[in-house]
């Protein structure tokens with residue numbers, strides 16, 4: 158089923174957002190953390206902000222020193238064109254805000270943003286008859302917000318994050334991100350023996366999570382997760398618990414910032430609902 162968004166639906170959804178996180182932890186034993194404590198942690202998940210803001214990264218450390226407005230990078234507009242792999246493996250952007258330490262000298266030499274913003278693939282970073290400085294060094298974000306409205310109009314909806322079901326958009330082909338920028342070498346085939354989803358979690362039926370390597374490999378590289386985030390052996394990753402996810406570790410490294418956020422319980426816990434009675 159494909160849902161097309163309308164302005165009214167959007168407004169309704171925005172209104173329906175906040176009440177989601179009342180979590181009652183009734184039921185089975187075998188939890189890794191005391192239930193009452195986990196309930197408290199679950200309640201700390203920030204409510205979903207405006208859709209257009211989710212996954213935006215503000216870079217200001219270097220700009221501020223140079224008297225330039227901060228740079229606002231929107232994941233949504235870029236991830237519809239390129240997989241995570243292109244930027245986070247091929248072009249070497251870090252997955253931590255501010256960590257790449259981009260300088261003007263570097264991007265003018267064709268690194269980072271400059272790999273694409275060269276006047277051919279996308280508008281240029283260079284000085285010239287047309288200056289595009291303000292497109293990245295944003296004095297305000299009004300245009301970005303407007304662009305989002307047009308951008309998201311024909312994409313399948315979800316309740317959280319960007320309000321876009323990216324996984325579905327990818328499957329049905331309404332976004333077709335390129336897997337590589339410079340066709341240097343072939344990406345290797347997906348290993349057959351990883352095709353079966355892994356069962357993660359404890360013995361508690363509520364922690365029953367199925368993890369698909371295949372779905373993640375469509376966007377990411379093995380090195381996005383191994384060995385830094387997860388061990389390459391099932392059930393061997395130390396301290397891998399739901400509360401750690403919420404603090405931004407493990408699944409939360411992406412699923413709190415760019416991929417659909419932790420509020421969306423049922424997308425990982427298929428048998429849970431997103432409401433109080435999960």
Ligand code: HEC
Pocket residue numbers: 213214216230232235236239240241242243244245250251252253254255256257258259376410411414415416
């Ligand atoms: C066009 C390039 C590009 C693409 C494509 C891209 N990213 Fe990023 N990503 C960035 C940049 C730039 C940053 C900020 C890095 C910095 O501040 O040093 C970033 C930061 C992040 C962060 C940290 C955000 C924060 O607020 O701390 C995460 C997590 C992340 N990316 C995940 C992803 C995932 C998952 C995908 C694919 C769905 C993806 N990225 C696709 C360029 C990209």
Ligand code: HEC
Pocket residue numbers: 228229230231234235238239243244248269270271272273274278279280292293338
């Ligand atoms: C892999 C290629 C690629 C990389 C890397 C990349 N961009 Fe883009 N970017 C594009 C394309 C393509 C467009 C859309 C075409 C255009 O507007 O010229 C775009 C558009 C934009 C826009 C216009 C508004 C929007 O979101 O559509 C901004 C702002 C922007 N990029 C900022 C950045 C910044 C900042 C970086 C580095 C941190 C960056 N981009 C890295 C390809 C890239």
Ligand code: HEC
Pocket residue numbers: 216217218219220221223225227228258259260261262264270274280281282283284285288289290291292293294
């Ligand atoms: C495609 C996006 C993009 C465009 C266009 C762009 N910049 Fe930047 N610029 C960045 C990013 C990303 C940083 C690093 C941000 C930070 O850490 O504060 C940066 C940082 C800077 C810095 C401070 C860092 C340093 O090395 O001195 C200056 C100065 C700067 N830009 C000038 C400009 C000028 C002038 C223009 C227009 C001619 C321009 N930029 C256009 C993305 C862009």
Ligand code: HEC
Pocket residue numbers: 180187188189190199202357358359361363364365366397398399402408409412418419420421422423424425426435
């Ligand atoms: C991105 C995927 C993801 C999302 C979204 C998610 N979880 Fe989890 N959750 C997990 C994983 C993975 C585990 C198993 C961790 C482990 O091995 O203990 C887990 C475990 C749990 C457990 C069992 C705790 C334990 O210690 O055994 C509970 C309860 C739970 N999650 C509740 C929630 C609730 C409530 C939400 C929504 C607010 C949610 N989860 C959203 C991935 C997710």
Ligand code: HEC
Pocket residue numbers: 347348351355357368370373374377378379380381382383387388389390391392393394397
């Ligand atoms: C989005 C993150 C992510 C990506 C990308 C990823 N993995 Fe994994 N992988 C995991 C998780 C989570 C586990 C389970 C770890 C645990 O339970 O402690 C795992 C487990 C494994 C295991 C052990 C399976 C078993 O049955 O014991 C192998 C082998 C593996 N990964 C290989 C790969 C390879 C090869 C790639 C690239 C094709 C890859 N992974 C990409 C997250 C990822």
Ligand code: HEC
Pocket residue numbers: 241322323324325357366367368369372373376377381382386407408409410411412415416417424425
């Ligand atoms: C390195 C980044 C990254 C990590 C780590 C990661 N994911 Fe994801 N995951 C993604 C991206 C990107 C998508 C595509 C959908 C989106 O962006 O919302 C995705 C999609 C999914 C989907 C598919 C949802 C659907 O509707 O088809 C599930 C389920 C999921 N992730 C669970 C997990 C679990 C469980 C973990 C931890 C074991 C995890 N992910 C770790 C990036 C990540």
